[in-house]
Amino acid sequence: MLCKSILDIDPLVRFAGVCDHTGEIKHGGHAKGIQNLLSADETKRSNLQALARWGLRNTLAPKIGYGKYSMTEYEKIKRITMPLKGEHLLLVTTEIRADHVKIIRAVLDLI
Numbered sequence: 001m002l003c004k005s006i007l008d009i010d011p012l013v014r015f016a017g018v019c020d021h022t023g024e025i026k027h028g029g030h031a032k033g034i035q036n037l038l039s040a041d042e043t044k045r046s047n048l049q050a051l052a053r054w055g056l057r058n059t060l061a062p063k064i065g066y067g068k069y070s071m072t073e074y075e076k077i078k079r080i081t082m083p084l085k086g087e088h089l090l091l092v093t094t095e096i097r098a099d100h101v102k103i104i105r106a107v108l109d110l111i
Contacts, residue, residue, distance in 0.1 A: 003028030
């Protein structure tokens with residue numbers, strides 16, 4: 001339900017999914033007509049890297065607070081990650097021209 005609501009925020013949202021601590025996507029998927037740019041193995045590796053980065057960010061949390069989201073712009077997509085409860089990570093990808101600030105605000109309102 002969360003992932004479907006995120007896909008409905010903006011037609012430039014390509015993907016919304018939740019991965020667990022193993023990097024496996026447990027919920028969500030691509031918007032209609034969108035093909036994944038990465039293979040299944042590359043997706044899992046990318047998810048594990050994102051999880052590791054959140055772990056590193058959280059080492060400073062006692063001093064600066066926990067992160068709410070991270071956004072990276074690549075040449076072909078933008079990727080937004082948000083930590084969820086239970087060692088899960090919300091992953092959202094958009095087209096480059098998407099208004100990521102609007103999308104991030106809408107997702108934060110949903111969660």
